[in-house]
Amino acid sequence: MTLSKNRIKYIRSLEQKKNRKADKVFLAEGPKLVGDLLGHFSCQFLLATSEWLSRNQPLSVTDVTEVSEEELSRASLLKTPQQVLAVFRQPDEETDVSVISRSLCLALDDVQDPGNLGTIIRLADWFGIEHIFCSPNTVDIYNPKTVQATMGGIARVRLHYTPLPELIRSLKDIPVYGTFLDGENMYGQSLSKNGLIVMGNEGNGIGKEVKSLINRKLYIPNYPASRESAESLNVAIATAVVCAEFRRQAAL
Amino acid sequence: MTLSKNRIKYIRSLEQKKNRKADKVFLAEGPKLVGDLLGHFSCQFLLATSEWLSRNQPLSVTDVTEVSEEELSRASLLKTPQQVLAVFRQPDEETDVSVISRSLCLALDDVQDPGNLGTIIRLADWFGIEHIFCSPNTVDIYNPKTVQATMGGIARVRLHYTPLPELIRSLKDIPVYGTFLDGENMYGQSLSKNGLIVMGNEGNGIGKEVKSLINRKLYIPNYPASRESAESLNVAIATAVVCAEFRRQAAL
Known part of the structure; x- marks a missing residue:
C-alpha cells in the first residue's frame, strides 16, 4: 500500500481538535512513544520506514504502510520525523470520582x-x-x-x-x-x-x-x-x- | 520615529544565534518580561504600543518607537504579540568558579x-x-x-x-x-x-x-x-x- 495524498492530508488534519474529535482518534510519532501505545490503544493505521518495520514484527495492526523517510516527513507534524507515525483510537472515558x-x-x-x-x-x-x-x-x-x-x-x-x-x-x-x-x-x-x-x-x-x-x-x-x-x-x-x-x- | 522594514527584518533575524552573537544583543517581549529586564540590561531599542508607553513613563531608553498592534505583530516572534518588544545588549560574562x-x-x-x-x-x-x-x-x-x-x-x-x-x-x-x-x-x-x-x-x-x-x-x-x-x-x-x-x- 502506498501513501496517498488524502491520507497525508488526513494525518495533518489531526492537529485540529475538531478533526480528532469527529473520528475519535489521535496521532503519535516516534519508536519509543508508538511502541508504548501499541499495547494500550487500538491502532487505526500506521506508517513506518522499512527499518522500523523489520524491528517490530509481528505487528498486530491491520493497516500498515511502509514509507520512505521523505514520505514520512510529508505526513509528520514533527520537525524531525522519527521512523513511525500511528493514528490511534481515543478510548472511551469513564469518570469514577471515587x-x-x-x-x-x-x-x-x-x-x-x-x-x-x-x-x-x-x-x-x-x-x-x-x-x-x-x-x-x-x-x-x-x-x-x-x-x-x-x-x-x-x-x-x-x-x-x-x-x-x-x-x-x-x-x-x-x-x-x-x-x-x-x-x-x-x-x-x-x-x-x-x-x-x-x-x-x-x-x-x-x-x-x-x-x-x-x-x-x-x-x-x-x-x-x-x-x-x-x-x-x-x-x-x-x-x-x-x-x-x-x-x-x-x-x- | 516609525517602524522601518529594515528594523522588522533585523528583529526577526535575532531568532538566529549567529545574528544575536554578531551584535551581542537579544530580544524580549511582553510587559512583564521587558519590565523586569529594563532595570538589569542595557536596552538598545524598544517598540511599544501607546498604551504600554503611557503606563511606563519616564523611560530611560533613547530609541523608542510607538507602534500599532498590527506593526508590532509584524516584528514579533510570538504567536500573540504583547504590547512591547525590546532588544537588549548581552552583558559580558565572567566565570568565577569559586x-x-x-x-x-x-x-x-x-x-x-x-x-x-x-x-x-x-x-x-x-x-x-x-x-x-x-x-x-x-x-x-x-x-x-x-x-x-x-x-x-x-x-x-x-x-x-x-x-x-x-x-x-x-x-x-x-x-x-x-x-x-x-x-x-x-x-x-x-x-x-x-x-x-x-x-x-x-x-x-x-x-x-x-x-x-x-x-x-x-x-x-x-x-x-x-x-x-x-x-x-x-x-x-x-x-x-x-x-x-x-x-x-x-x-x-
Missing part, C-alpha cells in the same frame, strides 16, 4: 499549554498518580504536542474532563489542595495519601470559584525564605515539586 | 530544548540558585524562546558556557551531584548547601566523561517504589524536584 477518596489525584483548572499538560501527565506517571481531572477549558489531551510530551504516560494516566466546582462539591471530607503564594509552607504540613491537588492556569492560576472550594492551601517555599525575586514557578514545575513532597511523605 | 564552593550551582550537559533551559532558569531563580554552568553545546540562553520562558529569571541567574569536564576537575573536595536511575534515593542523603548539581541532555542524559566525574549519584524515587512504568522525568522537572529537596534540607 478514585479521589482512595488515591492521590490531580485537577487542572484551565491549563492551556499542550507541552505543560504532556509534561504533567509524564510526571504523574512517575509519581504514580493515575487520574487527572481537567476543567473543560483545559487543553485537549489528544493535542499532538501533548501526546508527544507525555513520553508514553498517556497510556497509563487517565484524564477526565469535567467542571471542577461540581466535582469538588461532590467530594465529602476529602482533602483538596492547591498552591498559593499565601498558603502554608508545604514542608510543615502532614500531606495525605488520597485527595485532590488542584493546579491552575499558566497566567491566572486557580479560578475564583475553585479557589473558594480548596480546603488545604499550600506554599512551595522559595529560597532563601522571603527573598524577593522570582514570583512564580511554571505550572508543570510546581506540580512536580508538590507531587514529590506528597510521595516523599507517603514513603516515610 | 561560587561553586560557596553556594549551590547547577551544571547543564547539552540541554537542547530552549523551553527547558528557560524553565530551568526560572526555577533556579525561585530556589535561589544564582549560577548555572553550561556545556558549550547547551542551547543558547539568548534564544528568544529561552528568554521568554525564564519569565524574568534571566535578569537574576548567571549562565556560564564552559567545558564541564575541565570545570569539574578544577573543583577540589566539592560535592558534584547528578541524577541516575541507579543512584541513591536522594531522600536518604544529606545534601550540601554548596556544590554542583549536573543535569543531562533530554535524550541521552549526562555524557560519559562528565558522569565519571560525579561523586554523588542521586535517584529521584518514583512511586510506588520499584513500580515498572515511567522511565524518566523531563529534565526541567527533575531539576526542580532535586533543587526543592536540597533547599528543603537546607532550611531544616
Whole structure:
C-alpha cells in the first residue's frame, strides 16, 4: 500500500481538535512513544520506514504502510520525523470520582499549554498518580504536542474532563489542595495519601470559584525564605515539586 | 520615529544565534518580561504600543518607537504579540568558579530544548540558585524562546558556557551531584548547601566523561517504589524536584 495524498492530508488534519474529535482518534510519532501505545490503544493505521518495520514484527495492526523517510516527513507534524507515525483510537472515558477518596489525584483548572499538560501527565506517571481531572477549558489531551510530551504516560494516566466546582462539591471530607503564594509552607504540613491537588492556569492560576472550594492551601517555599525575586514557578514545575513532597511523605 | 522594514527584518533575524552573537544583543517581549529586564540590561531599542508607553513613563531608553498592534505583530516572534518588544545588549560574562564552593550551582550537559533551559532558569531563580554552568553545546540562553520562558529569571541567574569536564576537575573536595536511575534515593542523603548539581541532555542524559566525574549519584524515587512504568522525568522537572529537596534540607 502506498501513501496517498488524502491520507497525508488526513494525518495533518489531526492537529485540529475538531478533526480528532469527529473520528475519535489521535496521532503519535516516534519508536519509543508508538511502541508504548501499541499495547494500550487500538491502532487505526500506521506508517513506518522499512527499518522500523523489520524491528517490530509481528505487528498486530491491520493497516500498515511502509514509507520512505521523505514520505514520512510529508505526513509528520514533527520537525524531525522519527521512523513511525500511528493514528490511534481515543478510548472511551469513564469518570469514577471515587478514585479521589482512595488515591492521590490531580485537577487542572484551565491549563492551556499542550507541552505543560504532556509534561504533567509524564510526571504523574512517575509519581504514580493515575487520574487527572481537567476543567473543560483545559487543553485537549489528544493535542499532538501533548501526546508527544507525555513520553508514553498517556497510556497509563487517565484524564477526565469535567467542571471542577461540581466535582469538588461532590467530594465529602476529602482533602483538596492547591498552591498559593499565601498558603502554608508545604514542608510543615502532614500531606495525605488520597485527595485532590488542584493546579491552575499558566497566567491566572486557580479560578475564583475553585479557589473558594480548596480546603488545604499550600506554599512551595522559595529560597532563601522571603527573598524577593522570582514570583512564580511554571505550572508543570510546581506540580512536580508538590507531587514529590506528597510521595516523599507517603514513603516515610 | 516609525517602524522601518529594515528594523522588522533585523528583529526577526535575532531568532538566529549567529545574528544575536554578531551584535551581542537579544530580544524580549511582553510587559512583564521587558519590565523586569529594563532595570538589569542595557536596552538598545524598544517598540511599544501607546498604551504600554503611557503606563511606563519616564523611560530611560533613547530609541523608542510607538507602534500599532498590527506593526508590532509584524516584528514579533510570538504567536500573540504583547504590547512591547525590546532588544537588549548581552552583558559580558565572567566565570568565577569559586561560587561553586560557596553556594549551590547547577551544571547543564547539552540541554537542547530552549523551553527547558528557560524553565530551568526560572526555577533556579525561585530556589535561589544564582549560577548555572553550561556545556558549550547547551542551547543558547539568548534564544528568544529561552528568554521568554525564564519569565524574568534571566535578569537574576548567571549562565556560564564552559567545558564541564575541565570545570569539574578544577573543583577540589566539592560535592558534584547528578541524577541516575541507579543512584541513591536522594531522600536518604544529606545534601550540601554548596556544590554542583549536573543535569543531562533530554535524550541521552549526562555524557560519559562528565558522569565519571560525579561523586554523588542521586535517584529521584518514583512511586510506588520499584513500580515498572515511567522511565524518566523531563529534565526541567527533575531539576526542580532535586533543587526543592536540597533547599528543603537546607532550611531544616
